[in-house]
Amino acid sequence: MSTLSAMRKRYLSDPAFKMFKKVLPPLSDTEREAMEAGSVWWDGELFSGQPNWSTLLNYPKPKLTDEEQTFIDTKLEVLLAMLNDYQIVQEDKDLPPEVWQYLRDEKFFSLIIGKEYGGLDFSAHANSTIVAKIATRSLSAAVCVMVPNSLGPGELLTHYGTQQQKDYWLPRLAQGKDIPCFALTGPDAGSDAGGIPDEGIVCYGDYQGEQVLGLRLTWNKRYITLAPVASVLGLAFKMKDPDGLIGDKQELGITCALIPADHPGVEIGERHDPLNMGFMNGPIRGKDVFIPMDWLIGGQEYAGKGWRMLVECLSAGRGISLPALGTAIGHLTAKTTGAYAVVRKQFGTSIGNFEGVAQALGRIGGFTYMLEASRTLTTTSLDMEQTPGIVTAIAKYHMTEMARTILNDSMDVHAGRAIQLGPMNYLGHHYFGMPVAITVEGANILTRNLMIFGQGATRCHPYVLDEMEAAANPDAKQGAEEFDRLLAKHISFAVGNVSKSLLNAFSGSCFNRTPVSGETAVYYRHLSRMAKALAVSADFAMLSLGGELKRRELVSARLGDVLSHLYLASAVLKRYEDEGRQQQDLPMVKYGVEHCLHQCGIAFNDVFNNFPRKGVGRLLRTLNFPLGIHYHAPTDDIAIKISALLMSPGAHRERLTHLCYVGDKADDPVAIMERAFLAMHEIKPLERKLMKATRRGEIPRKASLTDKLQVALDAGVITEEDVKKIENAEQLRQKAIQVDHFCADQFKKASIQPGKAA
CATH class of the missing domain: 2.40.110.10 (Butyryl-CoA Dehydrogenase, subunit A, domain 2)
Structure with a gap:
């Protein structure tokens, strides 16, 4: 051992080793199993403070196999056409018998079971896509499909069952003989x-x-x-x-x-x-x-x-099923709210032309792009045979919360159209059902406050978990030597992060590397800065609070918010690259990344202001943001551009809403709105003609549509064919904005009688 190493060990490592053993957060058996279960993926790169963005962009692009695509195009489409959500929820309180039988016969309950046992053995991406498409049609049906394909006997048997158990149970589950x-x-x-x-x-x-x-x-x-x-x-x-x-x-x-x-x-x-x-x-x-x-x-x-088995298998529920439900809300609200904002008129114009509505539409579109990006990045990790518990916890919490936000936005825009339940209402049951996704697989409050950073700080940190193991080594001498080696690396890591964080602050992050050029390049630089600030803050939080950090849930939650929004922004940038840098998607990309940077800034500000050791909070602010935190929310201009995209048909709108089911039946509620939307878009040039003629005084301002059309026809402003198009669009529009009404006798049926508390 060199003289320098000996001095470091005597005056630094050994005292630090003794202190570390005192402040070491005690781990219960279940916590240790949770830490050891699963894997570290892109979350580890972000937590290191120096993410390699090329690694992110080189992850496989999400892709369905031919077999999976065929199943979605055929068997899934048949299922979606069979579903009547109003009948399921309001009348039968159950799926119809023929739907249950179809789910059994076509192996919807065996998406994850291996082919050798008669299952479909689909990818996580396909599993997620199927659940999401069903959820746009019926949350109740989606829940029935997702449960056997997430945490449950099928997955546990596949990973841990004895051969005898697999041979008996898996074929029965695959064939639908057992539920x-x-x-x-x-x-x-x-x-x-x-x-x-x-x-x-x-x-x-x-x-x-x-x-x-x-x-x-x-x-x-x-x-x-x-x-x-x-x-x-x-x-x-x-x-x-x-x-x-x-x-x-x-x-x-x-x-x-x-x-x-x-x-x-x-x-x-x-x-x-x-x-x-x-x-x-x-x-x-x-x-x-x-x-x-x-x-x-x-x-x-x-x-x-069992605990380790459950922790490892929970990734499916947290990373596939529940994010799929959140994404479905995005696709449904983006398609229908954009259409409704065109179809519904107030003060003689589509309501989407009002800036307040446009702001809500911008959030719906921006969040929907982020939801789909996060869904596909998370399923990519699972299809790479990773089990990243932190990533799936991030996806579960933030994607269900984003879905709740935009569902509220959609309800606000639809107003009375959304609160009257009936076959025409495509939002009401989703509004009731969203709390289900928020509460299961770990309530969202727990996930945010205890899991994401609470486990991530130890699991994803390059050195802390190994240092904890060294400190817990029963061989004190061996443990001290290993700790000294790790501490030297940790100090170098921390000093490097602090110096680079200060450099970022005074240089505007301009020296950070970016793997791309163009308008998104700056975002990689700023996200690297946030990752560096997170690494510095995490080290100081663990050093100053030690085991107390577990009880400081709000500190944990806010640092977890930073990690989460770094992950969500990463997903947005990867999707943009994977899909060939579609220029029309750029407003959604900007909205997503700028929202995430803004949320990181809010979280850091709250950490510094509320840190239990006030001096440490002030020091962290000085080291990371000495000139202040200047990341703003997405601008109004971006939101208005997104709202315009949602209110115009085209490939851009289909990319954003491709999972939303639009049936071909005359009474399909989403199809009714979509047909009216397309018809209204088709007559826009004719509406502009009428508007110009009105301004010239050729058409009376205050008259019925029928009278206006007759005057315009007589004046040669429009043709008879134009009149037919406008009248057809108006008929579709009137049908789309109606709400259901019922005979009073239908509300006199006996309600469900509660039984004993269970």
Whole structure:
């Protein structure tokens, strides 16, 4: 060891090692398993403070295989035409029997099951695309499809099941002979899945006339989607072996089992009523239910390993299904709100011409572009066989929150058209259903405040997790030596980040590298600056707060917001490059990235102002933004340009809304609005002729449309063919802006009677 290294170890590393052991955030077993599960992907690049943008742009472009595209073009289109969301939600409170049968027959429940077991074995991108398209038509139907293809028996069996379990269950699930559900959440354990009270005690019991080793289970679960119709349930519980029948460990930990729904003692079939939506959801209970040991998923070998299994498999729900629902909201609202803003008129002009409406349309279009970009980037990670828990948590939280924002915008623009439920209303049920996506797979408050930065700070940091492991090494000497080596690298890393952060502040980020030229080049430079500032702030937060950082949720949440918006902006830039730099998309790109930079600035400002150690907060502001934070929200001009794009048909609008289903039936509500929109766009030149003639005094200003058209025809301003086009467009417009009404007797039907609390 050199003299310099010895001095560093004596005067720096050893004291730091002792301090680090004191401030080391204590990790529970479940936290450690969560940290170790999954992988670090682009989030790690961002957290390093020096993201390699070429790495991002070189990730594979999202692409469907021929088989996947054929399925979407044929079988999915048939399904979408079968769905009547008003009937599902308001009348039947369930999918029609023929839809259930079609889902079984065409393997919609086996998108992720391998072909060797009769499944489709589709990519994460295809899975997400299918769920999103269904969700634009019916959230209830989408939920029924997504659950078997995310966290559930199918995925757990595929990754962890014994060969015997796979051979028996996977073909049955693939063929639709069995409908699965997964019971995790209970009255006292929702987001805190590690605290579930449900127990399984190892014992001997009677099974098929023989005494076999197994478990006696007691559980009480709720909010379980598909439970009322499920024929097999996955169950998560805490496994205990008080008599040492399978080893010397009494508390084995969370374990997963697969149980037929008709097994004696299983109480299943009752329903919850989740915001009056039509999908199946209900409680499951069991008391002293005996199951044989080989019903554990993975067999006895996986006893106590359920938490890691769940954490790794949660990525599908967080990264595929729920972001797909959020993206569907974007595609639906962008297509219908842009159309409605043209079709609906006030004060003699389309409401989209008012700047207040245009601002909402701009946000809808900008967020929809970002939602689709984030959906495809996140599924790319999963299709690269990555399991990035932080990335999928970012996608789940921010994409469902963005969807909530633009759904509110769409409701505002539609106004009364959106609040009257009926077959014509294509927004109301989505408005009711959006909180479902926000609350499941970890409530959004938990995801933002505890998961994204709380786990990301340790998991994605280049050195902290290794330093924690070195500090926890039972061999103190070996641990100290490893810590010294890591600390030297960490110091160099931190000093480099601080100096570059200051350079960014005084140079306007102009020295940061960018992989592209043109109008988006500046965005890469500024995002690199934000990444550098995040790396500096994360180091100081962990150093100054130590284990206390876990309890400082608002600090965690805001630093997590920075990481999240860096990821979302990355997705926007990658989509722009992947799709060939479509110039008409540039306003959406600018809106997305500038929104993300602005949100990063807000988050940093709030961190500095509210940091528990006031001096540290002021120091962080000085090191990162000594001249102030000057990132502004997207300008009004950008929003108005986007609104104009949404209100005009063309390839640009189709790229933005391609997942939104538009049926060909006469009573399809989205199709009714779309037909009126296209007809109104076609007669725009004729409307301009009439307007000019009115200004010249050739047509009276205050007259019915019929009278105006007759005067214009007589004056030779328009032809008889023009009159027919205008009258046809007006008929379609009038139909599109109508709302449903019902006989009073329809509201006298008996309502659902509540049963006992479950």
